[in-house]
Amino acid sequence: MKREELKAVLKAQKELYxxxxxxxxxxxxxxxxxxxxxxxxxxxxxxxxxxxxxxRPGQDxxxxxxxxxxxxxxxxxxxxxxxxxxxxxxxxxxGMFLISNPGISPDWLAILDPQNREVCRERAETILKAIGGDxxxxxxxxxxxxxxxxxxxxxxxxxxxxxxREGFGTNGPYGELATAPFWAKGTYVLRPGDFATNPLxxxxxxxxxxxxxxxxxxxxxxSQAKTLQEMLEKAGNPKAYSLGEFALGINPGRPSRVYRSVxxxxxxxxxxxxxxxxxxxxxxxxxxxxxFQYGRYNAGVHIDCIKxxxxxxxxxxxRTDVPVTILKKGEFVV
Ligand SMILES: [Fe+2]
Numbered sequence: 001m002k003r004e005e006l007k008a009v010l011k012a013q014k015e016l017y018x019x020x021x022x023x024x025x026x027x028x029x030x031x032x033x034x035x036x037x038x039x040x041x042x043x044x045x046x047x048x049x050x051x052x053x054x055x056r057p058g059q060d061x062x063x064x065x066x067x068x069x070x071x072x073x074x075x076x077x078x079x080x081x082x083x084x085x086x087x088x089x090x091x092x093x094x095g096m097f098l099i100s101n102p103g104i105s106p107d108w109l110a111i112l113d114p115q116n117r118e119v120c121r122e123r124a125e126t127i128l129k130a131i132g133g134d135x136x137x138x139x140x141x142x143x144x145x146x147x148x149x150x151x152x153x154x155x156x157x158x159x160x161x162x163x164x165r166e167g168f169g170t171n172g173p174y175g176e177l178a179t180a181p182f183w184a185k186g187t188y189v190l191r192p193g194d195f196a197t198n199p200l201x202x203x204x205x206x207x208x209x210x211x212x213x214x215x216x217x218x219x220x221x222x223s224q225a226k227t228l229q230e231m232l233e234k235a236g237n238p239k240a241y242s243l244g245e246f247a248l249g250i251n252p253g254r255p256s257r258v259y260r261s262v263x264x265x266x267x268x269x270x271x272x273x274x275x276x277x278x279x280x281x282x283x284x285x286x287x288x289x290x291x292f293q294y295g296r297y298n299a300g301v302h303i304d305c306i307k308x309x310x311x312x313x314x315x316x317x318x319r320t321d322v323p324v325t326i327l328k329k330g331e332f333v334v
Contacts, residue, residue, distance in 0.1 A: 007036050009104050010077075012112040013172075014040060017099060017165045018073065025071040025096075027063070029053045029078035032104075037077075047071075051078060060085050068094055074169075076100040081171055081197075081262070081302075089279060089298055098169030103198055107255035107263045111173040112163075116253050120162040123250040123268070123332070124177045130324050130334035134158045136288065137316040139181075139246065141188070141271065143309060143329075149186035149211060151246050151273075153179045154288035155317075159281060162250075168280075175251025175266035180282040181273075182291040184214045184243050188273060188305065195264035195306040197274075200224055202258070209275075209305070214293065216241045216275055228303065232275065235301040239294050244278030244302055247271065248312070248326070264306045269330040271310050276301040 018024070024046040026037055030053045037048060051061040061080065068074075074096045080088065081102035092098050128134060136155040142148055159167065163174040190196060190207040207225045210218035219229050232240045249270035258264050265272045274281070276299040282292065289295060309330040315323045326334050 003034050003036065005106060005109075006032065006034070006077075006104060007040065009101070009108050009112065010035065010037075010040050012109060012114070013075075013099055015114060016112070016117075016163050016174075017097065017170070018044070019165070022073045023071045024073045024075055025049065025067055027051055027061070027074060027076045027078055029080070031079055032077040035077045053078070054080060061087050063087060063091075068096065071096055074098045079103055086298060086300070092168040096169075097165060099172070100169065101172045102262055103260050104172070105259035105263070107257060107259050108173055110253035110255040111175060111251050111263055111266050113253055114163070116175065116251050117163040119252045120175045120250050121160070124160045124162055126334055127177055127248065127250075127326060128158060130326065131314045132316045132319060132324075135316050135318060137314055137318075140313045140315070141186075142311045142313075143189065143307065145189040145191050145206070146187055146208070147189045147307065147310060149184060149188045149273075151181040151243070152183040153181050153246065154286050154291060157281075157283055157286040157288075159283065171262060173251070173263055173266050175253070175268075176247045176249055178245055178247035178281050180278045180292070181214060181243050181246050182288070182293070184211050184273075186211055188307070190305055190307060194308060195258070195261040195304075196224075196228065197261050197303045200227060200303075201261055207305075211243065214243050216243070231301060231303060235276065235299055237299045237301075239297050239299040240276050240301045242276070242278070242294060242297075242299070243273055244276050244299070245272070245274035245281040245304070247274075247281070249306075261304055261306060265304050267308075269327065269332060270306050270308050271312060271327065272304045272306040275303045275305065
């Protein structure tokens with residue numbers, strides 16, 4: 001990672017999220033030893049702790065509680081993502097806002113541009129208005145690669161990630177409207193050019209997922225499919241196979257090249273489901289928690305599977321006679 005790129009990303013995030021009276025804990029791994037923290041955050045109360053570089057899944061680190069006391073913001077400059085690390089979840093439960101940066105690459109700045117914020121906010125509002133508000137219902141996802149998936153989602157659980165300092169934190173770049181399904185059935189296909197969570201990243205050969213009762217029951221494909229299977233097996237938890245997210249990408253930024261899934265999942269017109277942890281996409285306040293087989297859980301793994309060019313239609317529980325098409329072959333029609 002070039003020092004200048006890293007500096008630009010940290011400055012962009014500072015502009016988006018930091019308040020003048022924040023007390024910041026930086027958690028830095030060996031890969032980002034050169035982060036110019038002192039230079040950018042002179043004048044802010046902050047502390048830096050170093051952790052080793054760790055691989056996922058089962059990615060975790062331990063922090064002494066004394067580091068967390070009195071801090072308002074935790075800033076991970078480390079290859080660990082919010083959703084893979086129980087320690088990060090603990091910090092959020094502690095009430096700190098968490099910024100995580102899993103794999104900073106040159107495509108980040110196009111997404112972090114503060115000008116994208118307003119566009120994301122408007123897009124999120126437009127979608128919610130079109131489907132009838134924060135309401136329960138069913139999504140139908142189709143694509144000409146054999147994707148044909150039904151998902152059911154609860155009421156009062158949409159999460160808008162639009163570059164604002166709200167909620168529990170952000171996974172670096174912003175720009176999605178997310179919720180969690182409690183039921184899903186069908187086939188979801190990733191094609192070359194689609195993305196999945198690191199280390200898979202850009203999909204090179206087709207991966208075909210068969211989903212029943214909200215669980216991935218079959219993974220077909222070549223070597224990347226095998227990697228995906230191994231990631232889930234390593235989690236050593238039956239909940240790891242459960243779908244923990246459904247989201248729409250809403251950020252208008254267009255990087256000249258997409259390096260990482262964490263960027264791909266924000267791009268306008270893309271969609272993703274995630275296999276594993278739903279605790280980041282299912283809010284404690286959701287009145288329909290009892291519909292979820294495992295409730296709100298952390299499975300130690302959360303693998304985003306991002307598709308472009310899908311068509312998405314929503315059928316509200318209250319207005320089953322009026323299906324609303326949101327995306328047609330990857331283009332918003334609302
Ligand atoms: Fe997401």
